[in-house]
Amino acid sequence: MARIVVLTGAGISAESGIRTFRAADGLWEDHRIEDVATPEGYAADPALVHAFYDERRRAARAAQPNAAHRALAELDERMPGEVLIVTQNIDDLHERAGSSRVIHIHGELGSARCEECGRRMSWTRDLAGRPACPACGARALRPDVVWFGEAVYALDEIFGAVAQSEQFWVIGTSGAVTPAASLVALAAEAGARTALLNLEAHDDVRLFDEVVLGPATTTVPAFTSRIRETPRAPRDPGAAPPSRGATGVSR
Secondary structure (H helix, E strand, O other): OOOOEEEEHHHHHHOOOOOOOOOOOOOOOOOOOHOOOOOOOOHHHHHHHHHHHHHHHHHHHOOOOOOHHHHHHHHHHHHOOEEEEEEEEOOOOHHHHHOEEEEEEOEEEEEEEEOOOOOEEEEOOOOOOOOOOOOOOOEEEEEEEOOOOOOOOOOHHHHHHHHHHHHEEEEEEOOOOOOHHHHHHHHHHOEEEEEEEEEEOOOOOOOOOOOEOOHHHHHHHHHOOOOOOOOOOOOOOOOOOOOOOOOOEEE
């Protein structure tokens, strides 16, 4: 059981040089989302999609974890087994920073999936040449990335962890859209203390006990430094969750 569950989004990796998923113009790395992040786009032009993700994989390998990734990893080291990171990002910067428990809800650039046998496997090479699946031999490998219209990974496990957590933090994403919004609501209903650390807040932050605005490399190290190993207070399953009034916002 994780004492602290942290949901991270594109904002935490942006400061490592990885561009956010959807820019203001609706493009991702100068491509239409529909062309490179949907099953239909892949079916229409697999070569384009493979080339796109091969480049993203190389860019992710060249990027380095930043102070926010390292702060979460240091918290994990101080509280072994107590911190679970659920990331919407497909890079491996959390793992390379040293975090030991990471769930990639949208898949990973460092993984491939065979459409023939369904096997998921670690993968660091390009997929553009349509290499054979090591498991079944079919030339049916695709990026192990969740595209629009596909089911996200490990949602039941994530919901279970959030429902049992004592704290739930949202970092580098607004928390206003699914699945973030539903996870925040679940955490609040379960009585967990909730926090949003992001460049900006959305219109309704009533479910957050605390909102801290600013770049992740500044806010996350300061925020995690306040967390110390303290004895876990037993939770009373029959107790009502704490009331949430006006949310404090700091910058």
